[in-house]
Amino acid sequence: MINHFLKKKFAIWTLFFSFVLFWGIFQINQGNGYDRVGPRFFPWLITVSLAFISLYILLKRDSPAPLRIDSHKFFKLILPLTLIFISLEYLGFIISMAILFAFVSYQIKKGPVYILITYGFIVSICIFSIFTYALDLNLPTLLG
Amino acid sequence: MTSFSYLLDGFYIALQWDNLFWALIGVTLGTAVGILPGIGPAMTVAILLPITFSFDPITAFILFAGIYYGGMYGGAITSILLNTPGETGSMMTAIQGNLLARSGRASMALSVAAIGSFIAALIGTVLLALFAPIVAELALAFGPAEYFALITLGFISIAAVLGKDISLGLISLLFGLAIGFIGIDLQTGQARFTFGVPSLLDGVHVVIFVVGLFAVGETLSMILLEGGTNSEIKKFNWQWLNRKDAKKCSGPWFRGSLIGFVMGCLPAGGAEIPTFMSYGLEKRLAKNPSDFNTGAIEGVAGPEAANNGAAAGVMVPLLTLGLPTSATAAVMLAAFQQYNLQPGPLVFINNGDLVWGMIASLFIGNVMLLILNLPLAPLWARLLYIPKHYLYSGILIFATVGVYSLNNSIVDIWIMLAVGVIGVFMRAMHVPVAPAIIGLILGPMAEQHFRRALAISQGELSYFFESPIALTLFIICLLIIVLSYFLRSKNKTKRVKNAL
Numbered sequence: 001m002i003n004h005f006l007k008k009k010f011a012i013w014t015l016f017f018s019f020v021l022f023w024g025i026f027q028i029n030q031g032n033g034y035d036r037v038g039p040r041f042f043p044w045l046i047t048v049s050l051a052f053i054s055l056y057i058l059l060k061r062d063s064p065a066p067l068r069i070d071s072h073k074f075f076k077l078i079l080p081l082t083l084i085f086i087s088l089e090y091l092g093f094i095i096s097m098a099i100l101f102a103f104v105s106y107q108i109k110k111g112p113v114y115i116l117i118t119y120g121f122i123v124s125i126c127i128f129s130i131f132t133y134a135l136d137l138n139l140p141t142l143l144g
Numbered sequence: 145m146t147s148f149s150y151l152l153d154g155f156y157i158a159l160q161w162d163n164l165f166w167a168l169i170g171v172t173l174g175t176a177v178g179i180l181p182g183i184g185p186a187m188t189v190a191i192l193l194p195i196t197f198s199f200d201p202i203t204a205f206i207l208f209a210g211i212y213y214g215g216m217y218g219g220a221i222t223s224i225l226l227n228t229p230g231e232t233g234s235m236m237t238a239i240q241g242n243l244l245a246r247s248g249r250a251s252m253a254l255s256v257a258a259i260g261s262f263i264a265a266l267i268g269t270v271l272l273a274l275f276a277p278i279v280a281e282l283a284l285a286f287g288p289a290e291y292f293a294l295i296t297l298g299f300i301s302i303a304a305v306l307g308k309d310i311s312l313g314l315i316s317l318l319f320g321l322a323i324g325f326i327g328i329d330l331q332t333g334q335a336r337f338t339f340g341v342p343s344l345l346d347g348v349h350v351v352i353f354v355v356g357l358f359a360v361g362e363t364l365s366m367i368l369l370e371g372g373t374n375s376e377i378k379k380f381n382w383q384w385l386n387r388k389d390a391k392k393c394s395g396p397w398f399r400g401s402l403i404g405f406v407m408g409c410l411p412a413g414g415a416e417i418p419t420f421m422s423y424g425l426e427k428r429l430a431k432n433p434s435d436f437n438t439g440a441i442e443g444v445a446g447p448e449a450a451n452n453g454a455a456a457g458v459m460v461p462l463l464t465l466g467l468p469t470s471a472t473a474a475v476m477l478a479a480f481q482q483y484n485l486q487p488g489p490l491v492f493i494n495n496g497d498l499v500w501g502m503i504a505s506l507f508i509g510n511v512m513l514l515i516l517n518l519p520l521a522p523l524w525a526r527l528l529y530i531p532k533h534y535l536y537s538g539i540l541i542f543a544t545v546g547v548y549s550l551n552n553s554i555v556d557i558w559i560m561l562a563v564g565v566i567g568v569f570m571r572a573m574h575v576p577v578a579p580a581i582i583g584l585i586l587g588p589m590a591e592q593h594f595r596r597a598l599a600i601s602q603g604e605l606s607y608f609f610e611s612p613i614a615l616t617l618f619i620i621c622l623l624i625i626v627l628s629y630f631l632r633s634k635n636k637t638k639r640v641k642n643a644l
Contacts (some may be wrong), residue, residue, distance in 0.1 A: 024337040028451050042591040050318040064560045067369045085557050101537040107367045108533035125341040137549045
């Protein structure tokens with residue numbers, strides 16, 4: 001599905017993006033005394049250019065053949081990543097990043113999960129210690 | 145006393161054992177943090193500020209200078225090997241450097257970067273010692289019109305990174321420009337493209353965008369587009385530079401150093417514009433521009449030298465005018481204030497020991513970096529031997545730490561992830577990512593200077609052509625466009641003739 005959408009409708013999406021920007025421009029207050037080149041001028045210039053190039057791509061030429069993205073794999077990757085980043089605030093850095101390490105490693109190369117989790121914990125504990133104790137950076141901890 | 149004798153005094157200070165030790169710590173630490181995406185030298189210096197409070201000021205500045213230069217080289221390592229630049233200054237190095245690494249020439253690319261960094265820092269430091277006050281005076285002649293002309297030149301230079309399909313390159317550039325306008329407009333205080341989200345009022349930090357597009361985008365692309373295997377990377381050989389390659393790089397090294405130094409001196413120059421300009425220049429001057437499709441060492445030598453030249457150039461306005469022109473320089477200004485020192489025209493008189501000691505330590509730090517990194521280039525290249533699944537997982541963790549620590553904000557991580565996903569789609573659609581970052585950096589700068597110039601001239605566009613500097617820069621822009629057009633037509637005619 002994603003490939004079909006990429007191949008046929010990339011220009012439509014960039015056009016859609018330019019419409020979103022148009023909407024954004026109308027939300028900008030022009031301000032007094034900035035009639036000619038105010039806060040809207042450059043965003044407007046960019047949005048119009050983006051719309052024209054999108055139309056050019058849409059009407060005049062074929063999009064190059066995109067690389068294949070498996071939609072099933074895409075959502076299986078992005079949804080857990082989103083959950084892991086959400087968990088960062090609640091589970092703290094060490095647990096979340098250990099899960100992140102194991103998850104991403106597993107996505108790239110399938111392997112025994114317990115080994116990946118162990119490595120994940122070792123890496124995240126090391127990074128947490130370096131940044132918290134040596135560099136004095138505040139990383140999220142378990143339950144805030 | 146002349147600058148030379150002051151510099152000798154500086155060497156006397158910098159060559160003391162304790163200062164040498166801290167310079168070594170600085171360059172090692174700098175290289176280490178430069179490797180991590182999102183954690184640049186500015187953040188490291190800021191973190192170390194409270195720790196160095198009890199240090200002698202000279203020692204502290206020698207440490208900071210070491211971190212600064214070390215960070216520059218560290219950024220090049222991951223740019224070349226993993227296509228994940230730690231900061232914007234290394235972005236252009238990543239384009240050709242990673243192509244070279246993928247074709248098995250990682251050691252050579254790293255050597256080119258190390259020597260380029262050394263030459264640039266050496267030239268930059270000599271120029272800093274000799275011409276700091278003169279260059280600072282020149283920099284003061286730059287007003288909004290001149291800056292706008294300079295940024296226009298930067299935009300013209302980036303035509304080199306738009307890729308084969310110019311319309312896709314322009315889409316990328318416009319996307320970056322649009323992202324650059326998110327946040328509060330500095331002149332009117334109006335929110336733009338925030339869509340009612342308060343977290344967007346500060347805009348999208350360039351580091352988040354770079355880390356998202358490169359580090360996260362690269363990792364996600366590895367999984368989604370390459371199925372977790374990166375078959376394109378060939379095993380590297382241990383080959384360093386041969387004489388032919390060194391000869392090929394000598395021009396880009398010197399040109400890059402000079403461009404970097406001069407641009408670094410300008411209060412809005414920064415490290416990015418000179419790398420864009422150097423890359424564009426080298427691509428135009430290349431005997432075989434087609435090499436840039438497979439990996440050209442000139443494309444590493446020039447931008448890397450420009451990046452380091454700018455690092456020396458940044459010291460000129462910092463020391464002579466008290467003007468910080470980069471994030472690291474701003475943190476170093478804070479360091480000066482920590483020791484109750486005020487950089488400015490009198491700093492060379494009142495704190496001569498400190499300033500000349502620091503300038504001398506820049507020489508020494510660079511010699512240390514070269515000694516450390518030239519033999520270590522093949523060892524760094526072994527990073528490519530770390531199993532991909534561990535390497536990219538680690539990169540993602542470091543990217544998260546780097547982005548989170550910018551503002552201690554989870555929202556930044558969401559933005560990073562979103563930009564990373566966009567990066568995957570851009571790669572899938574063969575949309576080049578570099579123009580987006582260039583747009584993000586240059587767009588708001590161009591707008592601010594354009595509007596400031598119009599405000600000064602009360603709306604008169606002729607103001608842009610009244611200044612000789614601005615006029616010269618615009619003429620250079622025009623010449624580049626005309627020359628490129630003629631060269632392209634000439635090549636086209638030649639190709640048609642050959643085909644016939």
